[in-house]
Amino acid sequence: MNTNVDSSDLPIEFSKVNIDTDNHAILRQVSLVIGAGAPTVFIGPNGSGKTTLLRAAMGLVTASSGQITWGQAIESPPLRRAIVFQRPVMLRRSVLGNLHYALASAEVPRRERQRRAMELLSLVDLEGLGDRPARRLSSGEQQRLAIARALARKPRLLFLDEPTASLDPAATKGIEELVRSVSASGVKVVMATHDLGEARRLAGDIVLLHRGTIVERAAVDQFFSAPATKEAQAFLAGELLF
Amino acid sequence: MPDNTSAFHLLLTADPTLFSIVGLSLAVSVTAAVLASFIGMPLGALVALTRFRGRVFVIVVMNALMGLPPVIVGLAVYLSLSRSGPLGSWGLLFTPSAMVIAQTILVTPIIAALTRQTIEDLWLEYRDEFAAMDIGALQRISTLLWDGRFSLVTALLAGFGRAAAEVGAIIIVGGNIEGFTRTMTTAIALETSKGNLPLAVGLGVILMGIVVLVSGLAWGLRRAGERFAG
Numbered sequence: 001m002n003t004n005v006d007s008s009d010l011p012i013e014f015s016k017v018n019i020d021t022d023n024h025a026i027l028r029q030v031s032l033v034i035g036a037g038a039p040t041v042f043i044g045p046n047g048s049g050k051t052t053l054l055r056a057a058m059g060l061v062t063a064s065s066g067q068i069t070w071g072q073a074i075e076s077p078p079l080r081r082a083i084v085f086q087r088p089v090m091l092r093r094s095v096l097g098n099l100h101y102a103l104a105s106a107e108v109p110r111r112e113r114q115r116r117a118m119e120l121l122s123l124v125d126l127e128g129l130g131d132r133p134a135r136r137l138s139s140g141e142q143q144r145l146a147i148a149r150a151l152a153r154k155p156r157l158l159f160l161d162e163p164t165a166s167l168d169p170a171a172t173k174g175i176e177e178l179v180r181s182v183s184a185s186g187v188k189v190v191m192a193t194h195d196l197g198e199a200r201r202l203a204g205d206i207v208l209l210h211r212g213t214i215v216e217r218a219a220v221d222q223f224f225s226a227p228a229t230k231e232a233q234a235f236l237a238g239e240l241l242f
Numbered sequence: 243m244p245d246n247t248s249a250f251h252l253l254l255t256a257d258p259t260l261f262s263i264v265g266l267s268l269a270v271s272v273t274a275a276v277l278a279s280f281i282g283m284p285l286g287a288l289v290a291l292t293r294f295r296g297r298v299f300v301i302v303v304m305n306a307l308m309g310l311p312p313v314i315v316g317l318a319v320y321l322s323l324s325r326s327g328p329l330g331s332w333g334l335l336f337t338p339s340a341m342v343i344a345q346t347i348l349v350t351p352i353i354a355a356l357t358r359q360t361i362e363d364l365w366l367e368y369r370d371e372f373a374a375m376d377i378g379a380l381q382r383i384s385t386l387l388w389d390g391r392f393s394l395v396t397a398l399l400a401g402f403g404r405a406a407a408e409v410g411a412i413i414i415v416g417g418n419i420e421g422f423t424r425t426m427t428t429a430i431a432l433e434t435s436k437g438n439l440p441l442a443v444g445l446g447v448i449l450m451g452i453v454v455l456v457s458g459l460a461w462g463l464r465r466a467g468e469r470f471a472g
Contacts, residue, residue: 031291060370091371092467133469
């Protein structure tokens with residue numbers, strides 16, 4: 001087991017990964033290398049395997065066959081990786097309580113937690129809401145708190161599963177700005193979305209998934225200006241992929 | 243205590259007999275509910291968080307035991323504690339301790355089943371975040387217990403309410419001995435059959451008051467839980 005905190009989890013390499021649940025194939029023969037740089041964005045219709053791919057990259061789902069490695073290591077505890085789920089669950093505590101919990105789980109010494117928690121609050125623009133019960137926040141605020149909680153781990157890698165799926169445009173803009181600044185600070189962001197506009201605004205490279213397989217992988221400009229596959233052309237044209 | 247006094251009079255004059263009965267009732271039922279929590283909460287949490295063969299069976303039995311008839315528990319405890327029973331040498335039959343034992347048995351399944359449900363629901367909700375934050379087993383359990391605290395206190399109150407209201411078990415194992423094992427429920431049963439209605443009504447009013455208070459407390463806690471913990 002790799003316990004060296006400073007070793008990099010990058011690149012994440014999937015080689016011929018299959019993931020099944022209950023005899024149902026979710027991902028098929030996925031080979032993918034995720035390296036440093038601008039955000040990698042997974043797009044594709046619902047049920048195409050984006051979430052499972054994110055969870056596998058985080059290390060929460062094990063491959064049924066094939067291999068996933070983080071910086072060449074087969075097993076890597078998620079010390080410097082963090083994930084924000086599509087519907088993040090707020091602990092039944094205050095906003096600050098949630099941050100303290102995440103900081104404690106990341107083994108931040110007790111005396112530093114309050115200072116770090118306040119920094120995180122201001123980073124995600126939730127100052128003044130520290131004492132509010134987390135589950136009473138709006139969904140945009142909960143999403144921002146979830147990102148703050150993920151950042152409490154000082155991740156090198158941040159996975160985001162449809163972070164703006166149920167948010168209004170103003171809240172979406174806030175999240176996108178946050179993602180951009182996190183990415184600019186050197187954190188590798190890997191994100192799933194089915195919002196093409198968002199993918200175009202944030203991505204460095206795009207991975208298009210369809211029925212559990214990767215149909216196209218390209219740099220963002222190339223993907224949007226000259227999609228190579230029939231599926232990508234159809235998806236960009238707004239046709240429904242089944 | 244003269245038989246012709248009214249229930250009101252007994253209450254207003256803080257009649258010592260009345261209050262010793264109320265005091266014993268509370269002491270027995272509170273002790274039983276607390277003991278049952280010590281047994282039932284870890285048991286419920288354990289069943290909620292582990293997977294083993296026959297788990298569904300255990301859950302079904304636990305839920306069924308919530309409706310355990312008090313007289314059956316009383317009879318079983320009576321047989322165990324009676325002179326010729328396996329635990330007869332303890333000499334506990336017809337003592338408050340025997341009543342605590344019977345009520346603990348009665349209430350443990352209620353607290354265990356409610357705890358199991360609370361912890362399992364929370365676990366299903368939290369498990370992804372636990373995995374993402376790499377939380378260890380002990381920390382997971384303490385988080386679930388803490389975040390479920392309002393529901394767990396409600397479970398304890400439900401157990402107490404059940405214990406305070408039952409008569410079947412304690413009348414068998416306690417024997418309703420005046421000044422020693424007489425509680426509100428056993429006294430109401432006795433005084434009613436004797437025709438001493440003022441005392442029965444006085445005790446009934448107090449018992450109802452306690453039941454209303456406890457359920458009000460449970461409701462208030464739930465509200466507080468929603469407000470402070472969401």
